[in-house]
Structures are given as structure tokens and as C-alpha cells.
Amino acid sequence: MLSHWRQYLAISPFFLIFGVFSFFPVFYSLYLAFQRWDGLGTVQFVGLQQFRFLWDDPVFWLSIRNTLVIWVLSTVPTLFGALVLATLLHSVRRFKGFYRIALYVPNVTSIVAVSIFFGAVFSNNFGLVNAILGTVGISPVPWLSNPWLIKLVIALLMTWMWTGYNMIIYLAGLQAIPAQIYEAARLDGAGPIRTFFQITMPIMRPIILFTVIISTINGLQSFSEPQVLFGSNAANPNLGGPGQAGLTTLLYFYQSAFVNNDYGYGAAIVWAFFVLIMVLVVVNWRLVQRGRKS
Amino acid sequence: MTAVVPRRSSRQGGGGGRARRPKGLTAHIVLVLAVLISVFPFVWTIVMATNTTEDIYKSPPKLTFGSHLLENIRHVLDTIDFFGSMLNTLVVATVTTVLVLFVDSLAAFVFAKFDFPGRKVLFAMLVGFMMLPLQLAVLPQFILMSDIGWVGTLKALILPALANAFGIFWLRQYIENGVPDELLDAARIDGAGFFRQYWNIVLPMIKPALSFLAIYAFVGAWNDYIWPLVVLNDPTHLTLQVALAQLHVGHTTDYSMVMAGVLMASVPLVLVFTLFARGFIAGATEGAVQGS
Numbered sequence: 001m002l003s004h005w006r007q008y009l010a011i012s013p014f015f016l017i018f019g020v021f022s023f024f025p026v027f028y029s030l031y032l033a034f035q036r037w038d039g040l041g042t043v044q045f046v047g048l049q050q051f052r053f054l055w056d057d058p059v060f061w062l063s064i065r066n067t068l069v070i071w072v073l074s075t076v077p078t079l080f081g082a083l084v085l086a087t088l089l090h091s092v093r094r095f096k097g098f099y100r101i102a103l104y105v106p107n108v109t110s111i112v113a114v115s116i117f118f119g120a121v122f123s124n125n126f127g128l129v130n131a132i133l134g135t136v137g138i139s140p141v142p143w144l145s146n147p148w149l150i151k152l153v154i155a156l157l158m159t160w161m162w163t164g165y166n167m168i169i170y171l172a173g174l175q176a177i178p179a180q181i182y183e184a185a186r187l188d189g190a191g192p193i194r195t196f197f198q199i200t201m202p203i204m205r206p207i208i209l210f211t212v213i214i215s216t217i218n219g220l221q222s223f224s225e226p227q228v229l230f231g232s233n234a235a236n237p238n239l240g241g242p243g244q245a246g247l248t249t250l251l252y253f254y255q256s257a258f259v260n261n262d263y264g265y266g267a268a269i270v271w272a273f274f275v276l277i278m279v280l281v282v283v284n285w286r287l288v289q290r291g292r293k294s
Numbered sequence: 295m296t297a298v299v300p301r302r303s304s305r306q307g308g309g310g311g312r313a314r315r316p317k318g319l320t321a322h323i324v325l326v327l328a329v330l331i332s333v334f335p336f337v338w339t340i341v342m343a344t345n346t347t348e349d350i351y352k353s354p355p356k357l358t359f360g361s362h363l364l365e366n367i368r369h370v371l372d373t374i375d376f377f378g379s380m381l382n383t384l385v386v387a388t389v390t391t392v393l394v395l396f397v398d399s400l401a402a403f404v405f406a407k408f409d410f411p412g413r414k415v416l417f418a419m420l421v422g423f424m425m426l427p428l429q430l431a432v433l434p435q436f437i438l439m440s441d442i443g444w445v446g447t448l449k450a451l452i453l454p455a456l457a458n459a460f461g462i463f464w465l466r467q468y469i470e471n472g473v474p475d476e477l478l479d480a481a482r483i484d485g486a487g488f489f490r491q492y493w494n495i496v497l498p499m500i501k502p503a504l505s506f507l508a509i510y511a512f513v514g515a516w517n518d519y520i521w522p523l524v525v526l527n528d529p530t531h532l533t534l535q536v537a538l539a540q541l542h543v544g545h546t547t548d549y550s551m552v553m554a555g556v557l558m559a560s561v562p563l564v565l566v567f568t569l570f571a572r573g574f575i576a577g578a579t580e581g582a583v584q585g586s
Binding site for chain 2: 004007008010011013014017018020021022023024025029032039081084088089091092093095099100101102103105106108109110111112113114116117119120123126128134135160164168169171172217221223224227228250254257258263266267270271273277
């Protein structure tokens with residue numbers, strides 16, 4: 001042990017900070033989920049009461065539903081679009097570098113800026129989208145007040161931000177496939193579509209699995225988009241817009257913990273949500289794995 | 295260098311061995327369309343920021359650049375402490391980046407090249423925590439910060455960000471494959487101690503990996519929203535993202551002013567990104583493909 005003191009010293013800054021600001025807090029929030037506390041008064045142990053309340057809380061389930069709908073609406077086009085774009089980008093020779101940068105740049109902009117932008121463009125009364133629809137005689141669409149359209153706008157925003165990121169990852173995977181394999185397939189008379197499904201897809205499966213898992217973890221954590229998009233509602237900026245249609249689970253957590261100062265309930269929400277994410281990650285993982293066998 | 299530009303006339307798709315050229319054209323058309331969608335928000339932000347709100351809300355809206363940019367910018371500066379919050383963000387992002395690079399590379403070097411009791415357990419713990427959503431820790435972190443009186447300070451933003459497990463995970467892989475053991479052995483024989491090996495051999499050899507991590511950490515810190523929103527309660531002491539969101543809250547009608555703020559906040563980052571994009575994208579793919 002002692003002979004390794006330099007090594008332990010070298011990793012200690014990380015593990016000290018990690019312990020204090022990540023490890024301890026995660027378990028402390030699990031502890032909080034079994035207490036009632038407003039942050040000021042006394043901490044009172046209430047057992048599973050928070051979770052029982054959660055189970056009967058329609059707003060919690062609404063937020064879960066919103067989150068899942070937004071996640072599906074954004075992940076499916078994002079990953080599909082990324083795969084299509086990566087395949088196309090892999091097939092061209094010119095301007096590759098330009099395409100990669102131009103398609104990646106949405107991912108490094110801030111969610112706040114993008115959300116404000118989408119709010120302006122999809123504004124019910126004056127937004128660009130409705131103005132364009134107006135010129136071809138379509139009456140204004142209530143993008144930011146219809147419960148489904150609210151989710152659609154948030155999903156579009158996420159799709160815009162994440163397609164390029166996933167495309168780059170797929171492209172790297174495609175480039176790692178040896179050209180001889182394609183050559184052989186071509187000599188055997190396989191067309192482009194057959195080649196794609198019988199060669200590209202099976203080889204790419206681990207990378208697709210990676211992007212599905214990352215998208216599940218990232219996509220379910222949508223918070224800033226609805227918070228900023230509907231933050232202009234001065235009465236309560238954290239309700240997720242009309243009908244709470246944009247209230248994601250994390251936004252509900254934020255509202256419970258930091259607006260209502262209900263720390264115990266906030267902790268219960270975020271832990272229940274974490275379990276849900278893990279379940280979905282495992283389900284997704286299984287699905288992609290099973291696809292391999294068939 | 296030859297035969298890349300497809301001939302205009304050929305429109306017969308999928309016709310056997312000759313299908314390559316028209317397919318290239320289709321690919322370019324789709325890619326250009328995707329690029330247009332990808333950059334459109336940036337262009338349109340400029341259009342909105344250079345016009346007056348009346349102009350962009352007119353029907354049909356004004357579609358060209360206007361001449362009101364300076365006026366809108368002045369409006370932004372009157373409404374929020376833009377440069378103050380920009381300076382805060384810059385300080386937080388820079389300090390975080392430098393410290394993350396140091397802390398992570400040191401730990402990654404140890405995990406890559408040394409065997410010591412507990413190595414496997416510690417590393418597994420680190421990777422396991424990489425999977426946890428950060429939000430699990432937000433509430434206790436806030437309680438902790440208020441207990442030690444750091445709420446409202448920039449320290450509260452920097453310190454938690456230093457526990458960047460991804461950076462260690464990623465640099466470790468790079469060091470394992472990119473820094474030969476023989477080189478370290480040779481240095482050891484020449485009498486170089488632990489820290490000298492790290493500073494004089496490992497760090498110079500992993501520069502590409504470090505520059506990727508630097509941009510990754512900087513962009514992450516610059517764009518962070520939920521944590522500064524929670525922990526910075528003093529309206530005169532915000533980061534850029536929170537200040538931007540506040541610009542949006544109070545003045546919903548003056549969109550051209552808000553978009554000028556968005557533009558001012560986005561330009562520096564997009565510039566930095568386009569300057570370093572090649573190395574950054576190469577690094578990002580390396581991490582992702584190896585990590586899978």
C-alpha cells in the first residue's frame with residue numbers, strides 16, 4: 001500500500017471532489033426521498049410516504065408521459081436521420097470536412113439560445129412558421145398551446161441539436177468497416193440496399209446500441225427546453241406551458257424541489273425517474289441485442 | 295481529383311454499375327439540404343437581431359438583414375449585465391477546463407500505467423457513476439452549497455464540475471494505447487520520478503486528447519444551465535445562459551432585442567468551435583467508437 005502513495009496521491013483530487021460532490025450527494029438524495037423537509041424546518045422521517053404520494057400524483061404521471069412522448073418523437077427521427085446522413089456522407093468524396101462541421105455545429109450551441117430561437121420561430125401569433133403557412137393560405141397553427149404540438153416543437157428542437165452528433169458517431173463506425181467487405185459483396189451481386197441491411201447494419205450494431213443508450217439517457221433528461229420555452233409565463237415559469245403539456249419529469253422535479261421547497265418530494269421524483277431510465281436502458285439494450293440473433 | 299462532379303444529364307438512378315455518379319449527386323443534394331436546416335437558425339437569428347420587432351412580426355415578415363443591430367445590442371446591455379455575466383461564464387469555463395485537464399490527466403495516467411491495490415474497484419466505480427444522471431445529485435449539492443455558504447458564488451459552479459469521470463475514462467484509453475511502456479521505463483532508468491514522467495512524457499504525448507477534452511469541458515461549462523439556475527440566486531451575478539433566459543422572461547415582446555442577446559452569446563462559442571472543429575470532431579468520434 002505505502003509503496004503506491006504517489007499513485008493514490010495523484011488520483012486523490014478526483015476522488016475527493018467526486019466523493020464530496022457526486023458520490024455523497026447521490027446517496028444523500030436517496031436518504032432525502034424518505035424524509036419530509038422544506039429545507040428550513042426539521043427533517044422528518046416518513047418512510048415510503050413520498051413514493052406512495054408519487055404513485056397517486058397525476059402530475060407526476062403526466063410529466064412521465066410528456067417526457068416519454070418527447071423522447072420518442074425526438075430519438076426516432078434523430079437516430080434514423082443520423083444513419084441516413086452518415087451513409088450519404090460516407091459515400092461522397094468532396095466537401096466531407098465541411099459537411100461534418102456544418103452538421104455538427106448545432107450540438108455546440110446552448111440549449112437556452114436554441115430554445116429562445118424556437119420560441120420565436122414557432123410563436124403562435126407572429127412566428128416565422130405561421131407567417132410562411134399564412135402566405136400559402138393556411139391559418140395559424142397553435143404550436144405553443146396545443147398539447148401535442150408543444151411536444152412536437154420540443155422534439156424538433158432536440159432532433160435539430162442531436163442529429164449531427166449521432167451522424168458523426170455513425171460515420172466513424174462506417175469508416176472503420178474495411179472496403180474489401182463491400183468489394184466482395186459487390187462481386188457477389190448485392191445491391192446497395194441489400195448491402196446496407198446485410199453488411200452495414202450488423203457491423204454497426206454495437207455503435208447503434210451505444211447511440212440508443214446515450215439518446216435514452218440524454219433524451220429523457222429534457223429540462224432546459226421547456227423551462228426556457230415556457231419561461232416567459234411570468235405567473236409560474238416552471239409549469240411547462242399550457243396544460244402542462246411541456247412539463248417534463250425533470251422540470252417537475254425542479255418545480256417541486258426549488259420552487260415549492262419540497263426537498264423530500266423532489267428527491268423521490270428524481271429517484272423514481274432514475275429507476276425508469278434504467279429500466280428503459282435495459283429494455284433498449286435487450287431489444288438491440290435480440291435483433292442480433294434473428 | 296477526377297470524376298467527382300456528376301454530370302447533369304444522368305438521372306437514371308440505380309442502373310447497375312453506372313449508378314455511382316447520379317447517387318453522388320443525390321447524396322450532395324440531401325446533404326446540402328441538411329446543412330441548410332442545420333445552419334438556418336444561426337442565419338435567422340441574425341436576421342431577427344438586425345431588424346426591429348415590428349418588422350419580424352409583420353405579415354409577411356421581413357426576410358432580409360436590417361440595420362438595427364446596434365440599437366438591439368444597446369437594448370440588451372441596458373436590460374441585463376451582459377458583459378458581467380459573460381465574464382463570469384468565461385472565468386468559470388476557463389478555470390473548470392484547466393483544472394479538469396490537470397486532475398483528469400493525472401488520474402488517467404495512474405489508471406493506465408500503474409497497478410495498485412483497489413485500482414479495478416475505483417475505476418469501476420468511476421465508470422458506473424458516469425452512467426448516473428447528474429440530476430440525482432443536484433438537490434443535495436444545493437443543500438451542501440448552502441450549508442457551506444457557497445450559494446451565489448462561482449466556486450459553487452467550478453468544484454462539482456471537476457468530478458469529470460468521462461475525461462478520465464477517455465484519457466486513460468488514450469494513454470494506454472498512445473504512450474508506450476518502453477518510453478516510461480526508459481525515463482525511469484534515467485531517473486525520472488513519477489511526476490516528471492507525467493509532466494515531461496505523458497502530457498506532451500496526449501496533446502490531441504487534451505485539446506479535445508479542453509473544448510468538451512469548456513463548451514459544457516459555457517452551456518450549462520440547470521445548475522447555475524439553481525445555485526446562482528443573485529440577479530447581478532449570473533452566468534450567460536441564465537442571464538439570457540432572464541432576458542427572455544421579462545420582455546417577451548421585444549424579440550429582436552432578445553435575439554440580439556442570443557446572437558451575442560452564441561458567436562464566441564461558434565467561432566471557437568469552427569476554429570478547432572476538425573480536431574474536436576476527430577476526438578469525439580474516437581471516444582465514442584472506442585467507448586462502445
